[in-house]
Amino acid sequence: MTQRQRSTLRASVPRPAQSTVLLLGTLLAVESVLVGTYLLATDAAVLSLRYLLYPFVWINLAVLAVRAVDVPVPADRRSVGAAVVAAGYLLVLAWTSGLVGAGSGGALSFRIAPAMPGWGPVLLVGGPVSIALIPFETVGYVALAILVYVGVGRAAAGVLSGLVGLVTCVSCVGPVLAAVVSGLLGGASTAAAGGASATILGVTTGAYAYDLSTGLFVLTVAALWATLR
Template sequence: MSSNTARSTLDALPSERVLWLGLLCALELLAVVAYFRFTSSELVSVRYALYPFVWINVGVLAVVATDPIPTARRYRLLGVAVAVGYFLLLAWFAGMVSLAPAGHDHAASGVSVAMPSPGWGPTLSYTGAVFQFALVPFRVVGYLSLAYLVYATVLESLSASATGLIGLFSCVSCAFPLLSSLASGTAGSAAALATVYAFGVDLSTLVFVVAVALLYWRPGVPSRGGA
């Protein structure tokens, strides 16, 4: 085989990143199949079982492909502060973190772990005297990836208000007031709101992907640090 033929063959092979992604998807599918095969849980919807991996895979790919530009330490600290605040804001609107309800029985406080299907679980929950949280794996990974992309955006001295805030709408609970106000002035608004609830996971997954895409590519930016 000539050197040119060998080079053409190597160029035709999938990149290392694609191979790792394929392996990751295979392991995720195997985990889902094994979960429903060896537990008493019933698979109600295939898409709801797979949506968590859309969040995880898209988020991880965006983070791996993003290389924040080198900059001064004070700007990195500012970027970290903005990213942490952004993540906490997302977690708050998503209901992952909240204040403990009034009149909460402190005897019931503590840590618990639930085991829904992979991606949805294992879910770590905590209820205390002041606050409570429920960490759903795919949302944690998704929101961390959005926060990292916001960090990279801040380092490029850009305002994250236009694209970064779109990430807020990856949680239907924070998009709901907007959808509610739009629907309130139309006939059949109750049906429209019911549709939002019925397809909440679908909508949040779609907007999450759009948010990641806008934060990664940032249309109109002349230069960026992404790979």
């Protein structure tokens, strides 16, 4: 490769804005402090480095992706329709991943389960519905729903047609499939229950459930971002 080709290649690769780099650095610094403080204040043990890092991959990527797109306020028929589609998509993700499920039918109850930052603290709600809001999955799925909202709003012409675009549609299925597989191999509910123990860090799930989920999440955000930028 010649010097001219290398210069052209460097010029073609987009460089992140300084504000983006600063935001990512701030997120990483805060997350490092939170993890360090939690490890010092509890008897938690890091049993798997990748499970320690995965939540922050989700959270950081979600924050950066949403920040990088223009998210309009629902103000007309098209944008309201897009918001309904995005809300339905979020509900499917939450249900298939185990964040939201059928309740026991008993009295409404709330509990906070401590866990490693990113995995916790987990908000557990029982009663008519069962809710286990794991921070990184909640943030990640909300971000995906926002990106889908923007994508559907741009794809719809006049009256909402429901057409998102081939890349967006295919990529959006990934997290749903990953959530189903994650549920079959262990599930978010199991991870939330395990998170109440100070020594458990995601190891209550299947061996590769969150590897698959994280990989598909990253690919989905990348595909959505590529169509929206």
